[in-house]
Amino acid sequence: MRSSSLLTGVLRGYTALLFVFVFAPIAFSVIFSFNSARFPTIPLESFTLHWYETIWADPDVWQALRNSVVVSLCTSVLATALGFATAYTDYRYNFRFKSAYLALVLLPPTIPLIIMALAMLAWFSKIGASGELWSIIIAHTVLAAPFAMAITRLRLNQMDKDLESAAWNLGASEWRAMREVIIPFCKPAIISAAFLTAAVSFDEFAIAWFVSGLNKTVPVLILEIVQGNIDPQVNAIGTFVFLVSITLVIAAQVFFSIRQSKVSL
Amino acid sequence: MSTPLVSMEGVDKHFGTFVAVKNINLTIDEGEFIAIMGTSGCGKTTTLRMLAGLEQPTAGTIRIAGKLMNDVRPHQRDTPMVWQSLALFPFLNARENVEFGLKMRNQPADIRRKKAMEWLDRLGVVEFAERNIETLSGGQKQRVALARSLVTEPQLLLLDEPLSALDAHLVIRMQSVLTKLQRELGITFVYVTHSQSEAFAMADRVIIMSNGEIAQTGLPRDIYREPANRFVAEFVGRNNIITGEVAGVSGKKIEISSPIGRFKLNADATVPAVGDTVTFVIAADLVEVTRAKPKADNVVDCSLISEEFIGSMVTLFLETADGTEFKVQLQERELATLDHNSGSLFYLSWKAESAHLLPAETNK
Numbered sequence: 001m002r003s004s005s006l007l008t009g010v011l012r013g014y015t016a017l018l019f020v021f022v023f024a025p026i027a028f029s030v031i032f033s034f035n036s037a038r039f040p041t042i043p044l045e046s047f048t049l050h051w052y053e054t055i056w057a058d059p060d061v062w063q064a065l066r067n068s069v070v071v072s073l074c075t076s077v078l079a080t081a082l083g084f085a086t087a088y089t090d091y092r093y094n095f096r097f098k099s100a101y102l103a104l105v106l107l108p109p110t111i112p113l114i115i116m117a118l119a120m121l122a123w124f125s126k127i128g129a130s131g132e133l134w135s136i137i138i139a140h141t142v143l144a145a146p147f148a149m150a151i152t153r154l155r156l157n158q159m160d161k162d163l164e165s166a167a168w169n170l171g172a173s174e175w176r177a178m179r180e181v182i183i184p185f186c187k188p189a190i191i192s193a194a195f196l197t198a199a200v201s202f203d204e205f206a207i208a209w210f211v212s213g214l215n216k217t218v219p220v221l222i223l224e225i226v227q228g229n230i231d232p233q234v235n236a237i238g239t240f241v242f243l244v245s246i247t248l249v250i251a252a253q254v255f256f257s258i259r260q261s262k263v264s265l
Numbered sequence: 266m267s268t269p270l271v272s273m274e275g276v277d278k279h280f281g282t283f284v285a286v287k288n289i290n291l292t293i294d295e296g297e298f299i300a301i302m303g304t305s306g307c308g309k310t311t312t313l314r315m316l317a318g319l320e321q322p323t324a325g326t327i328r329i330a331g332k333l334m335n336d337v338r339p340h341q342r343d344t345p346m347v348w349q350s351l352a353l354f355p356f357l358n359a360r361e362n363v364e365f366g367l368k369m370r371n372q373p374a375d376i377r378r379k380k381a382m383e384w385l386d387r388l389g390v391v392e393f394a395e396r397n398i399e400t401l402s403g404g405q406k407q408r409v410a411l412a413r414s415l416v417t418e419p420q421l422l423l424l425d426e427p428l429s430a431l432d433a434h435l436v437i438r439m440q441s442v443l444t445k446l447q448r449e450l451g452i453t454f455v456y457v458t459h460s461q462s463e464a465f466a467m468a469d470r471v472i473i474m475s476n477g478e479i480a481q482t483g484l485p486r487d488i489y490r491e492p493a494n495r496f497v498a499e500f501v502g503r504n505n506i507i508t509g510e511v512a513g514v515s516g517k518k519i520e521i522s523s524p525i526g527r528f529k530l531n532a533d534a535t536v537p538a539v540g541d542t543v544t545f546v547i548a549a550d551l552v553e554v555t556r557a558k559p560k561a562d563n564v565v566d567c568s569l570i571s572e573e574f575i576g577s578m579v580t581l582f583l584e585t586a587d588g589t590e591f592k593v594q595l596q597e598r599e600l601a602t603l604d605h606n607s608g609s610l611f612y613l614s615w616k617a618e619s620a621h622l623l624p625a626e627t628n629k
Contacts, residue, residue: 171369
């Protein structure tokens with residue numbers, strides 16, 4: 001009894017520390033974004049919205065935000081569609097070298113980002129496609145599709161294996177069954193995947209930095225500001241990016257849990 | 266004679282090197298209630314799935330209403346199925362589930378709705394029409410699933426162990442729902458089950474399958490009383506199976522000598538010759554149990570090993586001196602008349618006409 005309460009205590013402490021390490025830097029960034037001092041020092045000076053006003057007025061920030069939104073929206077749609085198709089292929093068909101195919105499909109997130117970024121840059125310049133907004137979209141789709149695949153595959157695992165056959169049996173062609181049964185069943189996972197892949201893309205820096213050329217996304221812009229000097233604007237942008245990403249991830253999680261509790265949408 | 270609704274000729278189905286179904290020849294008439302019964306892996310579900318077009322036969326032909334169906338895709342057939350898992354669409358409510366087949370046939374929404382409500386009403390679940398499928402009980406889901414497959418008014422309904430997930434008392438109720446529906450609608454039912462009581466209670470004709478082949482086809486009573494081979498004898502009911510050598514033949518009456526005694530029985534078709542090895546069965550419910558040695562032709566003395574009490578019926582498990590097992594089924598009140606406290610020795614006896622001789626070629 002005693003040792004188990006000790007264990008619980010240790011585990012609680014460990015979890016708390018983990019959260020501190022993950023969130024403390026973010027919290028500081030948020031706090032300093034409202035601090036009037038030019039340098040991030042404690043004690044804090046007065047509360048200000050000045051840094052937010054600066055970025056609000058900065059056309060570069062707006063351009064970067066536009067780029068990021070376009071890229072993450074397109075990535076989200078493409079990666080989710082691709083992920084769904086791959087997951088369904090895995091669910092429905094058996095073929096030779098399937099395990100090799102699946103390993104290949106799930107590979108991109110395991111490649112170090114910097115290597116993937118360099119490879120993408122090399123490949124895009126070879127085919128004359130670097131520096132375009134859509135080159136970032138392609139690169140991000142490659143990176144994000146496996147996440148969409150994993151989420152959709154999990155959902156398909158929960159599907160009664162007779163459900164699709166039942167649709168055919170009741171007169172649905174294969175395409176019709178896809179539209180009327182498979183996609184509605186996977187809807188929570190598809191929505192969840194769309195949010196998650198958007199978050200992956202919105203946050204992603206390394207690939208975007210290498211491939212973007214003049215079309216900077218928000219994370220690339222942040223790096224450029226930081227490289228020049230220490231500017232609390234970065235904290236303000238960072239806070240904003242964090243809010244967007246966490247919202248997307250939480251949305252993904254919410255749809256994922258709706259799936260668990262079997263409430264139909 | 267009119268053409269049968271379903272005819273299968275020489276149908277084989279292989280999965281890789283595994284032979285799931287072997288040389289099935291079968292005709293099913295319009296309005297028949299057929300049960301296909303067998304243990305798991307006997308090929309009964311594969312046979313049903315071939316009728317639905319979900320599997321394609323490796324060899325042979327399948328015709329429905331005279332039309333060759335081998336290569337007809339599942340959605341181009343009108344062979345709705347009631348699934349063991351029910352396979353109701355969880356993202357649709359009860360009514361939308363029932364409407365599905367009509368929607369696939371591009372019927373307008375108002376007609377779909379009207380027909381769906383009629384069928385839900387007919388099956389007594391109309392009050393759950395707008396309910397989420399997950400919130401219904403097993404029996405209610407079962408009725409929705411039935412309504413969903415009947416709403417298109419098919420000629421042929423396929424049922425794949427639809428009652429196996431229900432509680433025993435619900436099974437009985439659903440059995441009467443099914444037989445009543447089948448009689449009223451005049452639709453042909455092909456009902457796959459591993460349960461003898463379901464098959465015998467509902468079907469006009471029962472097909473017993475074993476290892477991918479049809480072991481016997483017949484009326485439930487004939488299958489029960491006159492099994493065509495050892496497999497059916499062991500699978501159906503509680504039969505005592507005795508093998509011995511023919512010691513004497515006089516007309517249709519034959520005498521058999523076996524390690525546990527000499528027995529008399531009547532051959533019904535082919536009469537075996539003296540010296541042939543034959544096997545016969547005596548159903549457990551046709552055996553008399555007595556404490557005193559009866560004056561009868563076929564008597565065996567046994568000791569009681571165990572008994573199984575399932576309510577009004579009791580099964581006694583007995584053993585002869587050489588270890589041959591006997592099963593006897595009797596009414597619980599009959600058992601009460603036997604003196605229970607005078608040792609475990611009992612005499613079993615049966616009439617010669619109660620024994621059923623298995624055809625020779627299947628005595629493997």
